[in-house]
Amino acid sequence: MKAQRKITFFNLAIVLALCLGSLTYGYTFSIVSTTLGQPSWFEYFDLTQVATEPRYAYTNSIIGAMNGCFSVGGLFGALFNGWSCDYLGRRKTLLVATPIAIIGGALQGGAAHIAMFLIGRVLGGFAVGILVVLVPLFQSEIAPPATRGFLVSQHGVVLVFGYSLAAWIGVASYFSKNPAFQWRFPLCIQCLFPLAMLILTPFLPESPRWLLMNDRFDEAWAIVLKLHADGKDPEAEDVHFATEEFYQMRRQVAADKAVASQETLMTLFTKPSYRKRMICGFLTMFGAESTGILVIYNYSVLLYQGLGFSGSLPLILAAAYVSVACCGNYVNSLLIDRVGRVKLLLIGFTGCLITLCFESAMSALYIGITPMNHAGLSAGVFFLFLYITFYGCCIDANTYVYCSEIFPTHIRSRGLSFSVACLFLSTIAYLEAAPTAFAQVGWKYYLLFIILTAINIPLIWYYFPETKGLSLEEIGEKFGDEIVMHLTDLTDEQRAELDREIASNKQQAGAVHVETKAEPNSLTEKSVA
Incomplete structure (x- = not known):
């Protein structure tokens, strides 16, 4: 029988309700980027944006800690999800994550000192570490095979919409006459989405595969x-x-x-078919982060300032940047079931590699040069936008789709948790080092991402099996597992x-x-x- 392509209203409603978790992750993660564009935040916590001041090194360490704390929390949240999804179920795990996300957002928005702010980042990271694993996993288990890519891709679409929403709210808040409102209001908004998720969760069905x-x-x-x-x-x-x-x-x-009754945790790495999945999950998430995407986005305001833009313009450019990414993710969701997961990844990684090479060249030639070359700096902005177009249209949502569908039901939560844990480990390394790296070596920091992406492209081409159009049960055959029966054949x-x-x-x-x-x-x- 030909696989069902029609999406029912009930199916779509569940997918979109779960996307509140995606929105929580996107907004909570990216709100720091706009916070860094608010001078009032620096003033309140006695930090500086001036490189020549003695406190500049301390400021860089705090900026790195903001993202490092979030990523550490996300790492533990992703690992916790691997146990919780199997033991409690998909729906009850949502009830664990959402209250923690609300508390984390409240601590950040109401922070009286930097320690309180950083604790809020850890809790927010823990909550979204659960959500960023759970949402695509849950969506993949309720979607029909022929449209699973489109439905699970909505996680990436809404996630990046959260980025965009945070950026534009940051732009609007910048023009407030109240210094506290400029940075506190955008941070407090992040409590709304997990609150809505908490209210809707009791009405969601449990995953039939978990049942x-x-x-x-x-x-x-x-x-x-x-x-x-x-x-x-x-x-x-x-x-x-x-x-x-x-x-x-x-x-x-x-x-x-x-x-499963004869397997242990180590079986994930010792059984050949499972080990191949774990390698694919690692390379997908690690490869995506190794394009430098989160470094470029989280510090995009600082990058635009380095390219010679000032005032509200860096915030506006950062907001436009993620808006392009949001549109790109929707394009990704339309292409993924037609073009295929692996082919899109290869196109995306290649495009990011080429544009990143040009971006590093523009940065090397024109940043910090007097007199300022406006044409060269504008070209740098162009290549940043071309970079995010490739990433959004081919990679972003695709990573969650691929990693959520390659694992069999009994290890899906642990496999996807491992994959996303690799994402957070990568962000800890890249984001924590980024402020100091850009200050010390500047454009040369891009070389790390160029080299890693050049290595990842042939690995994906050679090693990754295509999964489009197959039911979750049939995908196992691509990795060497025995399939009891075929739905589509x-x-x-x-x-x-x-x-x-x-x-x-x-x-x-x-x-x-x-x-x-x-x-x-x-x-x-x-x-x-």
């Missing part, structure tokens, strides 16, 4: 049916698809559980068996869908051994 892993078959079947049928009558094609997918999910989960025997299942479940499937609850049916009564 199957915990032997809650009837609940899982009711959710799968509603996800794919969404008001259709029992004769509809979508009901057939839901029946087939649920049958495949049950069989594969049963096989995975039998294997059924054998005649499987087709005959499933036709019997569909015929025997038509009326009951309709009843389940109308009543929005599951009743015993032949799918849950049959052995899948």
